[in-house]
Amino acid sequence: DPDREGEAIAYHLREALRLKNYRRIAFHEITEKAVKASLAEAGDIDMGLVAAQEGRRVMDRLVGYRVSGPLSDRLQQRASAGRVQTPALRLVVDRENEIRAFVPTNYFEVVATFEAETGKWEAKWDSKPYLKAGQDYFQDEAFANSVATLREFTVQDINTKPVTRKPPPPFISSTLIQAASSQLKIKPKKAMQLAQELFEAAVITYHRTDTPNLSDEAVGMVWDWLRQNGKDNYIPPAANKW
Structure with a gap:
């Protein structure tokens, strides 16, 4: 380490x-x-790094001992807090307060659906030129309804441009757990257990990591395998780095 x-x-x-x-x-x-x-x-x-680790542990306990008790009392269940959990909890509380203070605003949009040889496509009405001073959303329902009755449109301009989309970075421990929870509803402990099994079966790279980058040696081995198997077209000009 x-x-x-x-x-x-x-x-x-x-x-x-x-x-x-x-x-x-x-x-x-x-x-x-x-x-x-x-x-x-x-x-x-390096005794300086050792001292830094001891300082971090002291900070964890100073913060944790002060916060864990009141937090457990408030939640009516045993809870722990430390130098990381306490500011994270503060962020969650601040966000929850923002959600509770949110005032909903009714506004109107118009979307037109067009038939074409290539299939259906949609266009959203740009209401920004019709917003009144200080308005962020279009709130005139009658005007929006009148726009929605239109059946003839004129194409003013067409822009065509190439778009490059890079692949997302590989999972690190935290993003793996987040994706497993939000998309598959898998709890963190179960997600890491499954990842461990995949790693032991040599299906994925090491999952307990905070870097999405592969080593230069590993990338070189992958590229060598691609060349040996006639798949040079899968080799990019340079390896992605994050």
């Missing part, structure tokens, strides 16, 4: 095992090349 937590784990292992001769290694990807490189560049434990 190359972060503060990994540094603290290394420190605690050294202390618990009473190691005198030790070396600390870190790597950012699980590949043979990366592991060998880390072994070749083994170093000492």
Whole structure:
């Protein structure tokens, strides 16, 4: 683990095992090349990172102990909070207050449906030129109804342009859980269990990650496989990076 937590784990292992001769290694990807490189560049434990991790744990407890109790009392169930959960809870509460304070506005739109050789298509009436000063929505129902009675239209202009759409980034742990919850109604624990099974079956890449990028070594291996199997047309000019 190359972060503060990994540094603290290394420190605690050294202390618990009473190691005198030790070396600390870190790597950012699980590949043979990366592991060998880390072994070749083994170093000492960074006590600054260890102290940072201890500071983070202290902050977690200072915030968590102050918030968890009142939060549990308010929810009438056991709940925990810390340096991450507390500001996240605040964001949820602020958003909920905005939702409750929302005042609905009635407005009107007109959509025309056209028949063409290629099939049906729709056009939405642009009501912005007819908005009164200070209005964000068109609220004149009678005017909207009169527009809706129109049956003849004139095409003023046609614009054609190429559109490039890039694929979305691969899932990281958080976006995987979000998509599983919103689209498949799968709980986070179950989603990660299923992902673990897919990973163990070598169907997906490692899912416990906060980066959507593949290593250069992995990309090179994929491209080599594509070339060897006559699928060069699937190789882009450059690998996508996020």
